[in-house]
Amino acid sequence: MANRLKDYFPLIRERKEVLKEIGSSMALSTLFDSWEQERQEEFLDFCTGVKGVKVLYDSFFKEIMNPEYSPGRLNRFLSLLLGKRVTIKQVIPNDSTRIAAEGSLLVTDIVVEFEDGGLADIEIQKIGYAFPGERSACYSADLLLRQYKRAREKIQGRNRKFSYKNIKNVYTIVLFEKSPAEIKRLENAYIHKSFWGFDTGLELNLLQNFIFIALDIFRKNMDNKSVENELEAWLMFFGSEEPERIIELIESYPDFRVIYEDIYEICLNMEKVMGMYSKELQELDRNTVQYMIDEMQEIINEQKETIHTQTEVLNDQKQTISSQELLIKDQKQQYEELLRRVRDLENKKG
Template sequence: MLMTSDFPFQRPPVIWPEPADTTEELSSRLRKNSTLYDRYQRLDRKWKGRLSDFLTGRKSLPLTYDPFFKFIFNPDYHQDRLSDFVSSILGIQITIVEVLSMEDTLMDGESYLIMDLVARTKDGSIINVEIQKQGYDFPGERMACYASDLLLRQYIKVKKSHGHSPHDFSYRDIKPVYVIVIFEHTTPELRLENNSYIHYGKTTFDTGIELHMPERFCIISLDVFREIPYSKLKKCTQSAWLLLLSTETLKDAERLILDYPWLEPIYQEIAALRRKPEEVFDMWSEALLRMDENTLKYQVERMQAEVDKLKQDAIKSKQAAIESDAENQKLREQAKSDQARIAELERLLKEAHTV
């Protein structure tokens, strides 16, 4: 942000003439700026190491984190890039025309969990791309809710669109909605023995009738994809994009550029950030904040699930005890009845012997 007469206290962003090549040089440069050095020192050891590896050119950015992903696929500058990525994933030609505001999400309280990126296509379809660092519970239910949110957005827009009165609305105007979820750590129920890493789904009927159900789903298991040797991967645009999201070392990046030269401008943009430590720190802070929020949400969900299970177990135990008491009472009454019957039979036998 440039200094202006209207904002005299604003300072220009920190931009280095050349990136740092060593950890020592990086540390020396950061010490010269108290704000940057303080932010660097407040990072834990793991994240301090990852940031240092990037700024010194040893590793690329972790592109599966939301701010870095949006940096690469920023539709204001790279609309075609986002369109190509989504097209390769869905296997159909997609043209992104706008990215929808996250503030418009209709699912209250879930805005930091749902939808890393929501976009509208040329034909009116809506696409959600979400990257989950860890697999949350109930992934199917979550995706269904995401699709419902997207459909409701579209429904409202179509009803309000120019030239449509409420009476002119037709459900035939509803276009497909696509939910794409990329798991970095796949949940057990999504792992198959054949190592399939991409799954497509939609609503179907057991009788084979065909109705236009607009929800479309795509699940990508990035960790399963990483387990496949590079030489075994099909050389295609889809593989290239997933490799871009998976690759961190410069050696792997160089190999990727040799096979897919069109990725080179992306890596050049990433490399240019090494001269802009302040911008990188801002993105890193946002990534860590988002991760902390999601981790907290995940932990709360797991604890709530544990509490619910314990409550259910307690109810079952109490019910079993009640049933056990009832059964014991029934047995006691049966035993008492049996004893009375035995006594009666013995009396009758005794009378029979005396006749």
Template sequence: MDIVIELADHSVANVEVQKLGYMFPGQRSACYSADLLLRQYKRVKSEKGKAFSYRDIKKVYTIIFYEHSPKEFRCCPECYVHRAAQRTNTGIRIDLLQEYAFIPLDIFHSILQNKGIRNKLEAWLTFLSADSPELIGQLIQEYPQFKKYYEEIYTLCTNVEKVMGMFSKELQQLDKNTVQYMIDEMQDELDAKLKELQESEERLEEQKGKLEEQRGKIEEQQDLIAKQNAQLLEKDADLQASQEEIRRLKALLCGMEENRKK
């Protein structure tokens, strides 16, 4: 959902809510901001005619709420508002008009669950994102002014066409292409994992074949060892028989020698 609003100082803000954060949040936001700035330029120049001056162009804010934030924001689990603006490296003041605020609501709700509503900013974010009756009750109890805001939102939702702003067809197509890109990338990841799984299965089958081959070799070696043990036992029996024969002959020889001496 996108809502384009004009602030009290005539600057323009695009407030966008994304249920699932798109990929390329920086590039996408820059394109939206540029489109909004260009549309303001065309409108103001058309209204002012020859009296037009670049001084008439006001700031453009791009404010994006993420229900499920992109991975870029996961590295800062303690931060739920990320502001960005263009600055010069020397510090000289040049008003480049475009500013951004990225608000990952899933991270905010994790902090809210642990620490509660601590200030008015968090009260506003709770108002904009919470649907839990307990949280809404807590919010109204701590900040009673939000009760009338809920009533206004209910009235607003009955005639939402008046406040909805649509961006150019090019950016709509860009969003469509981005979604398709995300789908294609997920499909590529699935294909890569499937290929990796198939390769793992092939390696497993190869290792299984090698194990079977090694098992066969081990069985052959066991048979050979059994045969060698049998041969050793047979030789040991022959050796013992030979030793018995030698002892018998020695005894016989000793008896003959004694008879000769007599």
């Protein structure tokens, strides 16, 4: 399989060449030996073309998809996804508070401004957060507020009166490597686009747009199927490491050949690519730990709820038993009073 990719990318090196370069440096050898064997094999596989690189690794994604370096790539993907031509004007700083709070599960988070002033937040989540709808709504609101402030400052800087017509659309776009439960339930759908509507047919532009992309479900739905359009090609590029799929892409869509060439150029710089991969492994460890913590917290919360429910049931049962005891006691007293009267009557007759 490695030879097949090497036919398309002659710069791909053999396994022994990669190991030789690693072994020639104490620093690289130490770093390589610090990885688990499974991770070592994964690294060697993508460096030698046995498998493709995980494009959604943060370091690799930002290296090959960064609008500041290669603006046409993200422009093209977003244009296909949004169904209209968009041009990224600039990348704007992320919300540092949000990153600090959620960096453990958020692989990539890029906020861009379009030429028309609209904003888009492109996220890659390795493991889907709990409550994806509520969470996305909160950060979309934050994105809309940022867009509002930017538009207001721009208009006021020109000494013009602000109008809400100056506010443009904001987009929250999330690519899931592993989808949350809510999305997994729809096993035949992998692109989810929101729409706003009213029961009366009223039409208003409410500005906030959400697009969720489930790459795990996409891959499952593409089993034994060929890519049929360019948007599917992009999703396959993001979601698959299979050499067969890589060859399919570069043969059907030659623009991807250039991107893969950039990836294998990175792999030639052993110090750089090992540093990028090591960073990804650290993030992966944090992701796994955080995911386990979140899962355990969910179990604890469910157990607490169960205990609370059971406690309420027990309390209800105690109250029922107490009421029954009082009733029995009252009936016993009535019986004893009745028995006493019967005896009194019998004594009088006697």
